[in-house]
Amino acid sequence: xxxxxxxxxxxxxxxxxxxxxxxxxxxxxxxxxxxxxxxxxxxxxxxxxxxxxxxxxxxxxxxxxxxxxxxxxxxxxxxxxxxxxxxxxxxxxxxxxxxxxxxxxxxxxxxxxxxxxxxxxxxxxxxxxxxxxxxxxxxxxxxxxxxxxxxxxxxxxxxxxxxxxxxxxxxxxxxxxxxxxxxxxxxxxxxxxxxxxxxxxxxxxxxxxxxxxxxxxxxxxxxxxxxxxxxxxxxxxxxxxxxxxxxxxxxxxxxxxxxxxxxxxxxxxxxxxxxxxxx
Numbered sequence: 001x002x003x004x005x006x007x008x009x010x011x012x013x014x015x016x017x018x019x020x021x022x023x024x025x026x027x028x029x030x031x032x033x034x035x036x037x038x039x040x041x042x043x044x045x046x047x048x049x050x051x052x053x054x055x056x057x058x059x060x061x062x063x064x065x066x067x068x069x070x071x072x073x074x075x076x077x078x079x080x081x082x083x084x085x086x087x088x089x090x091x092x093x094x095x096x097x098x099x100x101x102x103x104x105x106x107x108x109x110x111x112x113x114x115x116x117x118x119x120x121x122x123x124x125x126x127x128x129x130x131x132x133x134x135x136x137x138x139x140x141x142x143x144x145x146x147x148x149x150x151x152x153x154x155x156x157x158x159x160x161x162x163x164x165x166x167x168x169x170x171x172x173x174x175x176x177x178x179x180x181x182x183x184x185x186x187x188x189x190x191x192x193x194x195x196x197x198x199x200x201x202x203x204x205x206x207x208x209x210x211x212x213x214x215x216x217x218x219x220x221x222x223x224x225x226x227x228x229x230x231x232x233x234x235x236x237x238x239x240x241x242x243x244x245x246x247x248x249x250x251x252x253x254x255x256x257x258x259x260x261x262x263x264x265x266x267x268x269x270x271x272x273x274x275x276x277x278x279x
Contacts, residue, residue, distance in 0.1 A: 024045075025041070025043055027041055073098075077105045077107050082110065083109065083110050083111075083132070084102070085114060086111055086114060087114050088116065088120075089113040089114065089115070089120055090117070092126040092127050092129070095113060095127060095130040099111055110132030111131050112133045112134065113127055113131040114135045114137050115135065115141070116137035116144075121145075124156075128157070128160055133167030135170075135204070136157050136170045136171065139171075154195075158170070158198045158199050168200050168201050168202070169200065169204055170202070171203070171206055172204075173206070174195070174203055176208065178212060178214055178218040182217060184221055192226060192229070196225075197233065203226060205218060205219065
């Protein structure tokens with residue numbers, strides 16, 4: 001039996017997916033009542049408590065900020081964290097609401113938005129523009145969208161973030177094979193290389209470190225592969241409109257050109273700074 005707020009979204013022939021430890025279960029919904037649904041199991045498995053549910057091509061019409069979220073935000077404001085990562089962001093209005101609240105609290109907390117649901121896709125540009133950075137959550141996206149579309153969307157989001165000067169992080173299943181094995185598959189290593197070459201600023205582990213068996217080793221593998229790949233990208237991937245991107249950020253512009261000068265000359269540089277911010 002499922003929560004009524006979710007059940008009212010269901011119709012016959014829709015497919016829902018439940019996340020289970022180590023993978024996903026999928027079911028085709030055959031009928032529903034006011035507070036329950038009846039399904040045929042397509043891909044089975046062991047289902048435990050506190051798992052996520054997704055309905056293919058549909059997103060729950062629930063508030064992006066719940067009471068629990070507001071409690072978490074209050075905690076983070078009190079403890080002066082640097083970033084707040086917002087889940088299930090559907091539009092830029094939510095981002096502006098959150099930023100205005102944080103500003104009213106007198107704190108400098110940057111909002112990172114997670115792109116993880118289908119209904120955020122039509123508003124991608126406005127959401128990313130309003131944010132301090134973006135995280136591509138490929139696991140949830142691959143449930144709500146056709147799986148073949150996710151790599152293309154990932155590249156599109158990375159390019160968009162780079163072109164407007166926003167930080168970009170790619171997450172989910174980067175080294176999933178190392179959850180239970182001490183060495184990664186070649187496919188997973190290539191996955192990290194692809195993301196780094198596409199220009200992602202950060203890559204993030206999830207299940208590998210929440211319930212994986214080789215926590216330290218998986219971090220070491222990701223670090224080594226990322227550094228090796230980064231070393232082959234001469235000068236990095238420069239956005240075509242870098243001047244427009246940085247025109248309102250003088251510190252970033254000076255830092256960027258100092259870096260380019262160092263790369264061009266093939267030598268290290270020594271700079272004098274007052275506060276350490278530009279470092």
